[in-house]
Amino acid sequence: MPRMVGVLLGAAAFATLIIGQLGAQAPSGVLDVTYLEVVPRSEPSAVAVLKRHREVGRLEPGNVGLELLQQSGRPAHFVILESWRDEASFDQHTTNAATKSFFDALRPLQLSSVDQRIFKDLAVGSVVRSPAAAAIHVVTHVDTIPNPQRDATALLTRHAEESRRDDGNIVFDVFRQANRSNHFTIVEVWKDSSALDRHAVATHTKLYRDEIQPSLGSPIDERLFTAVK
Numbered sequence: 001m002p003r004m005v006g007v008l009l010g011a012a013a014f015a016t017l018i019i020g021q022l023g024a025q026a027p028s029g030v031l032d033v034t035y036l037e038v039v040p041r042s043e044p045s046a047v048a049v050l051k052r053h054r055e056v057g058r059l060e061p062g063n064v065g066l067e068l069l070q071q072s073g074r075p076a077h078f079v080i081l082e083s084w085r086d087e088a089s090f091d092q093h094t095t096n097a098a099t100k101s102f103f104d105a106l107r108p109l110q111l112s113s114v115d116q117r118i119f120k121d122l123a124v125g126s127v128v129r130s131p132a133a134a135a136i137h138v139v140t141h142v143d144t145i146p147n148p149q150r151d152a153t154a155l156l157t158r159h160a161e162e163s164r165r166d167d168g169n170i171v172f173d174v175f176r177q178a179n180r181s182n183h184f185t186i187v188e189v190w191k192d193s194s195a196l197d198r199h200a201v202a203t204h205t206k207l208y209r210d211e212i213q214p215s216l217g218s219p220i221d222e223r224l225f226t227a228v229k
Helices: 018-024 043-057 087-095 097-109 152-164 193-200 203-215
Strands: 009-011 030-037 063-071 077-084 115-123 136-143 169-177 183-190 221-227
Touching (some): 030 087, 043 077, 043 097, 115 152, 152 169, 152 203, 183 193
Antiparallel strands (some): 009 030, 030 077, 063 077, 136 183, 136 221, 169 183
């Protein structure tokens, strides 16, 4: 499975280093993932705007966490992961003045429109740990099609449970897109690149890839990131 690099500006997952709190949100929680690409060489300005959004968003009622990720090898691509307690708090966030000001400030820096996707929990863990600076963040989009012989949700749930037991794993959570029940996002955090490499060649990972392949509607889109501090 190729490790593709890209940009995600997401929303609904992480707080102290929000990443460890993804699994702590309630079943009614909302994960907002937004993909963003900015004009090359405007990254410092974009990071400043994103950091202000993170500081304000984490203080809003109902926020479970807000983390910024920058794609490895493609610094103009970002992801914001925002976690909200419920739809009411998320709706309030999307309509408040601070959020509108954030997108207004971001617009001149964008290379293209943001791609915002809303998710619900499918298989999330409960362990809260703060990853070190060397931690590798992985965000993967999985697009499936109906397959009577393969239950994609069961495969993804099993994969998450087994992957959490891998040495060096910090977070391994799966979310289902709210308006497309056959689309999923996997959020992973690994201690370092060696831990991720060991996971990639693990027997259970190979089995998952083989079993889910017939159910895929498009190639698995896996992107590597580092946290914006």
